Amino acid sequence: MKEGPDIARIGALMGDPARANILGALLSGKALTATELAAEAGITGPTASSHLKKLMEGGLLTQAKQGRHRYFTLAGPEVGAVLEAVMGLAARRGHLRTRTGPKDPAMRAARVCYDHLAGDMAVRIFDSLQARDFLAISKDKGGFGLTEAGSGFVREIGIDLDALTSGRRPLCRVCLDWSERRNHLAGSLGAAFLTHFVDQGWLRREKTGRIVHISPKGQAELKALFPVV
Amino acid sequence: MKEGPDIARIGALMGDPARANILGALLSGKALTATELAAEAGITGPTASSHLKKLMEGGLLTQAKQGRHRYFTLAGPEVGAVLEAVMGLAARRGHLRTRTGPKDPAMRAARVCYDHLAGDMAVRIFDSLQARDFLAISKDKGGFGLTEAGSGFVREIGIDLDALTSGRRPLCRVCLDWSERRNHLAGSLGAAFLTHFVDQGWLRREKTGRIVHISPKGQAELKALFPVV
DNA sequence: TTCATGGTTCGATCTCCATCGAAGCATTGT
DNA sequence: ACAATGCTTCGATGGAGATCGAACCATGAA
Numbered sequence: 001m002k003e004g005p006d007i008a009r010i011g012a013l014m015g016d017p018a019r020a021n022i023l024g025a026l027l028s029g030k031a032l033t034a035t036e037l038a039a040e041a042g043i044t045g046p047t048a049s050s051h052l053k054k055l056m057e058g059g060l061l062t063q064a065k066q067g068r069h070r071y072f073t074l075a076g077p078e079v080g081a082v083l084e085a086v087m088g089l090a091a092r093r094g095h096l097r098t099r100t101g102p103k104d105p106a107m108r109a110a111r112v113c114y115d116h117l118a119g120d121m122a123v124r125i126f127d128s129l130q131a132r133d134f135l136a137i138s139k140d141k142g143g144f145g146l147t148e149a150g151s152g153f154v155r156e157i158g159i160d161l162d163a164l165t166s167g168r169r170p171l172c173r174v175c176l177d178w179s180e181r182r183n184h185l186a187g188s189l190g191a192a193f194l195t196h197f198v199d200q201g202w203l204r205r206e207k208t209g210r211i212v213h214i215s216p217k218g219q220a221e222l223k224a225l226f227p228v229v
Numbered sequence: 230m231k232e233g234p235d236i237a238r239i240g241a242l243m244g245d246p247a248r249a250n251i252l253g254a255l256l257s258g259k260a261l262t263a264t265e266l267a268a269e270a271g272i273t274g275p276t277a278s279s280h281l282k283k284l285m286e287g288g289l290l291t292q293a294k295q296g297r298h299r300y301f302t303l304a305g306p307e308v309g310a311v312l313e314a315v316m317g318l319a320a321r322r323g324h325l326r327t328r329t330g331p332k333d334p335a336m337r338a339a340r341v342c343y344d345h346l347a348g349d350m351a352v353r354i355f356d357s358l359q360a361r362d363f364l365a366i367s368k369d370k371g372g373f374g375l376t377e378a379g380s381g382f383v384r385e386i387g388i389d390l391d392a393l394t395s396g397r398r399p400l401c402r403v404c405l406d407w408s409e410r411r412n413h414l415a416g417s418l419g420a421a422f423l424t425h426f427v428d429q430g431w432l433r434r435e436k437t438g439r440i441v442h443i444s445p446k447g448q449a450e451l452k453a454l455f456p457v458v
Numbered sequence: 459t460t461c462a463t464g465g466t467t468c469g470a471t472c473t474c475c476a477t478c479g480a481a482g483c484a485t486t487g488t
Numbered sequence: 489a490c491a492a493t494g495c496t497t498c499g500a501t502g503g504a505g506a507t508c509g510a511a512c513c514a515t516g517a518a
Contacts, residue, residue: 003336003439004250004270006319007243007312014240016476021233034495041233047477049496059318068485068494078321082314083236089288089311090235107232130366137359137366137373139458143403143412144366174372174403183372210232229368245506263465276507278466297464297515 013058014086018043019051022072023060027080028210029114031064031071040208077186080114081175088178103211108179110212112205116175116190117197121214121222123180125193128226135172144172146189154189157225159196164188197222242287243315247272248280252289252303252312257439258343260293260300269437306415309343310404317407332440337408339441341434345404345419346426350443350451352409354422357455364401373401375418383418386454388425393417426451 014020021041025032032040038048052072055061060079064071074080110119117125129135134150137143146154146161154161165171165188173187185193197203202218205211214222243249250270254261261269267277281301284290289308293300303309339348346354358364363379366372375383375390383390394400394417402416414422426432431447434440443451 003253003256003316004246006249006316007252008246008249010315010319011240011243011245011249013244014236015242015244016240017233017237018476020235020237020240023236024232027232035493043476044478045495046479046497050476053496059321070495079318082311082318085311085314086239087232087235089308090239092288092307126372127368130372131368135366137364139356139360141411143355143359182370247506264463272506273508274465275467275509279506282466299465 009058013055013060016051018047019055022051022055023083026072026074027083027112027114029112031073033069033071037072074114077114081186084113084118084178085176088176088181091178106211110203110214111210112194112212113175113186115194116186117194117212118175118177118184119179122184123177123182124228125226126184128228129185131229141170144174146172157196159192164192238287242284242289245280247276248284251280251284255290255301255303256309256312256341256343258341260302262298262300266301303343306343310415313342313347313407314405317405317410320407335440339432339443340439341423341441342404342415344423345415346423346441347404347406347413348408351413352406352411353457354455355413357457358414360458370399373403375401386425388421393421
């Protein structure tokens with residue numbers, strides 16, 4: 001009957017600092033064990049277990065038991081997108097008290113948003129794609145697709161486009177960037193970009209956290225591949 | 230340094246049932262007084278005042294004092310979009326326990342998302358616009374714009390397009406629909422559509438709440454204006 | 459002025475829930 | 489078999505904050 005409770009249910013899950021830290025750590029897209037997450041959030045095992053249980057019941061996390069470990073990940077890209085959007089609100093209305101830590105510039109430059117790239121470089125890529133008419137509005141699930149030229153471009157880079165379109169996950173989605181307040185590319189193509197650039201050695205993900213470093217070579221290659229108009 | 234606290238700050242604001250009800254009521258886009266919101270949330274004046282203060286400090290609400298009344302609204306369309314997205318998470322992962330109240334079908338059919346239309350009809354409109362190539366990816370702020378044909382169509386309906394593009398608010402934005410999991414149109418054009426259709430008598434907003442009723446005439450007119458392909 | 463209405467501040471109460479230690483279960487390794 | 493590691497459950501504790509009544513300020517009406 002009321003929409004309030006729905007908001008409250010999810011909000012309460014995100015509202016606890018320990019749980020928020022857990023979610024933030026999982027925004028890296030990595031699968032982390034309960035003990036790793038406990039350390040990340042600065043809490044003990046039992047407390048983490050309780051939180052993880054609630055996050056599972058709330059549908060924000062999924063669990064994969066492997067051996068005696070239990071790996072947790074965000075339940076899906078949409079969860080990551082919502083978390084990014086929430087962080088966007090915090091950053092925007094944070095007003096004067098913008099807590100810009102030391103890692104902040106690196107985060108703004110390039111970071112992982114669950115399974116795709118976000119930050120300045122991601123926005124640049126999106127802008128470049130649209131400027132060259134590689135993206136088009138379509139009736140696909142994500143609402144967007146590749147043009148003929150765009151498909152050619154993606155294949156030329158060395159990405160197996162057919163593999164991406166086979167699944168039922170949308171190829172292209174837009175995701176609102178927290179730091180830039182602009183759109184960047186999500187969907188299976190966005191995810192493929194990230195993994196491909198990492199494979200090429202152009203990007204390097206930090207072992208822990210969401211920050212992505214761009215190698216000198218990657219900087220050059222990406223600037224060449226995605227020129228700004 | 231950590232992204233957790235940002236999430237927690239906003240999450241805690243949304244996490245309280247009373248505050249969530251307040252936010253849900255304001256999703257209608259209407260400006261409501263403190264007492265109205267207190268009644269809506271089922272709390273007394275002092276409690277509401279405390280909550281509203283926190284929501285203000287958190288940047289989710291803005292306040293306009295007029296006479297001895299104090300009118301509260303969401304701080305902006307982005308706040309509404311995030312709230313819708315959060316509700317989407319709740320609805321999606323709610324799975325078996327989908328709390329579909331009596332008002333639910335009406336909400337799914339057509340509702341207000343702060344200042345524009347959402348729900349089944351809104352998705353239909355978006356689909357129809359894109360199918361006829363009225364929308365295009367652009368370098369505008371919102372990431373999307375109208376094509377030549379689209380501009381003509383909008384003007385033909387009777388909307389003053391120049392007035393919309395003059396402000397610095399993006400003309401077209403996409404907003405993810407909670408019930409349909411598809412895109413619908415936001416931005417200044419989305420807002421203009423809503424007000425225009427209401428002016429025409431095609432849509433009627435309930436005095437309280439977010440539900441929008443479609444008149445028989447509106448049903449016919451809108452179906453004619455936005456055919457599905 | 460005097461009254462009435464809308465809102466806020468203050469102080470006290472109370473409920474909820476995050477937290478941790480200890481014990482228990484599961485899985486792997488020796 | 490036994491030990492060790494990862495994780496969960498249980499129970500008790502503590503603290504944050506939601507709530508309300510009463511008093512207080514502000515604005516408009518009589």
